[in-house]
Amino acid sequence: MACTAEGVAAAVRAAAAVIAEHRAELIELDRAIGDGDHGENMNRGFAAVVAALDAAPPDTPGGVLKLVATTLISKVGGAAGPLYGTAFLRASAKLGAVDSLDVPALLDALRAGLEGVQARGKAVGGDATMVDALIPAVAAAEKAAGDGGDVAAVLTAAADAADTGAQSTVDLVPRKGRASYLGERAVGHLDPGARSSALLLRAFAEAAR
Ligand code: ADP
Numbered sequence: 001m002a003c004t005a006e007g008v009a010a011a012v013r014a015a016a017a018v019i020a021e022h023r024a025e026l027i028e029l030d031r032a033i034g035d036g037d038h039g040e041n042m043n044r045g046f047a048a049v050v051a052a053l054d055a056a057p058p059d060t061p062g063g064v065l066k067l068v069a070t071t072l073i074s075k076v077g078g079a080a081g082p083l084y085g086t087a088f089l090r091a092s093a094k095l096g097a098v099d100s101l102d103v104p105a106l107l108d109a110l111r112a113g114l115e116g117v118q119a120r121g122k123a124v125g126g127d128a129t130m131v132d133a134l135i136p137a138v139a140a141a142e143k144a145a146g147d148g149g150d151v152a153a154v155l156t157a158a159a160d161a162a163d164t165g166a167q168s169t170v171d172l173v174p175r176k177g178r179a180s181y182l183g184e185r186a187v188g189h190l191d192p193g194a195r196s197s198a199l200l201l202r203a204f205a206e207a208a209r
């Protein structure tokens, strides 16, 4: 994939397809420890993102991510919409008007996205949220870049680490979001937002290959 606006838009479309495929799984995960809407929230949001890309394709990678952000913020209620919206908004601001994404810009965007989620939601590692997928993802991306990886290798390392990080939420007592109301009773369950973060990164990595 060339990391032009078209390439980034294709990756976002691929992510929307993956979210649609996993809608029921995300609903089930959220039904166990939340209110059961995460799959529907994410699917509605990403379907609206695809419609927005069809209607007015942006001409920079940052423009694509900004459209993702504003669409998720306006179409997705609950916790995840504003959190993912802030992540994509911070990433887009970091990219500015560059017309192609290289590894340093990708790392900046990933770091900015994580910072956005944490600024908005105040979760730290170990709180059993999407942050537990994203912190190791960013660390693995930095390491892969340091080892000379290209965009696809960096995103693949991030997705692999996000899978492991998401899985770690099974053993954690949630301290943020609805699952925190269950306390110890939520132990044994995978956090739905950590799972969706890992799915998004995997879709981006596959699109970049
Ligand atoms: P809601 O809980 O409002 O129904 P969703 O079901 O769409 O929203 O999203 C739930 C997910 O959002 C959780 O699984 C968790 O990963 C994430 N989340 C909730 N609160 C926070 C927070 N403060 N910081 C980071 N992530 C959070």
Ligand code: MG
Residues within 6 Å of the ligand: 030, 034, 035, 036, 037, 038, 078
């Ligand atoms: Mg929910």
Ligand code: MG
Residues within 6 Å of the ligand: 035, 037, 077, 078, 079
């Ligand atoms: Mg809800």
